[in-house]
Amino acid sequence: MKRVLCLTLALLSFGPVVLQAQEPGQLDTTMQKASYVIGRKFGTDIKSGLPNVDVKALLLGITEALEGKDSKLTDEQVQATMIEFQKMMIAEQQKMAEADKKQGLEFLAENAKKPNVKTTKTGLQYIIEKEGTGATPKAADDVVCHYKGTLIDGTVFDSSYDRGEPARFPVSGVIAGWTEALQLMKAGGKWKLFIPSELAYGERGNQAIPPNSVLIFDIELLEVLPPGAEK
Known part of the structure; x- marks a missing residue:
């Protein structure tokens, strides 16, 4: 989650980006190539930090924001959603931490037996x-x-x-x-x-x-x- 938020801030630091409709896979101009590079970086970091992301919903949100369309969720819904999402992420991190702790204890117990x-x-x-x-x-x-x-x-x-x-x-x-x-x-x-x-x-x-x-x-x-x- 932290990685995804940091990436979002990094993208905002580029300033306004004007995108023009292009055929898929067209990478001729500098802007096309830069947009592609930013998209790849964005996707790679999201996949690393949030592997179960809903790709269709993610692309819908990005497309609507870039096209200036109104959000499908109210401000109240956005806030409530992100609170629940943070709870999900914390629970998942705690689960992973507990698994790592158990694995570490098992490793040390076996390692201690070596002469x-x-x-x-x-x-x-x-x-x-x-x-x-x-x-x-x-x-x-x-x-x-x-x-x-x-x-x-x-x-x-x-x-x-x-x-x-x-x-x-x-x-x-x-x-x-x-x-x-x-x-x-x-x-x-x-x-x-x-x-x-x-x-x-x-x-x-x-x-x-x-x-x-x-x-x-x-x-x-x-x-x-x-x-x-x-x-």
Whole structure:
């Protein structure tokens, strides 16, 4: 829903668009091509954020608005409809979040049985792939790390490797699972973390991470820096 509303605002930022009736599939002029590109973007984002949209009703609403026709619904009906629609979307999101939480708990329970997986009191799980020999970070320190973060289905949501350079951040300025793990590691070490959702982004999630997601990180702790140290 949020994605659909954001897209609508983005389209409005183009200003008034004058459309002329054209034969289907005719993409000769710049305006035709731009209109097509905007339509494709609009459709792709709606399908992603609202897969069960009624296409005929959607096109009817767009066509009537562009042609300046009166709405088939009164203002009161529009308001009541959107209130009910928001309730539907919230219920669907809660259902998905509960399913993700159950799946995450099942994943962690099975993962904990593996002989090389260690589990802390908080529920953080990790595998030591390479033992470091350097300093262990303190809560007030900064660290320089290479890392890759994935969901349990393998989807990569962040990677310093893809950006081509490691990241620097304060030990206490990241998610709780990272803060705990970093203070157990030594510089030069490489660990794989399995972070329960309550030690990550919890029920809120973020733009790239669904609510209640277990996160998997490959981390290389390259350097430990005192707070305020120059890059």
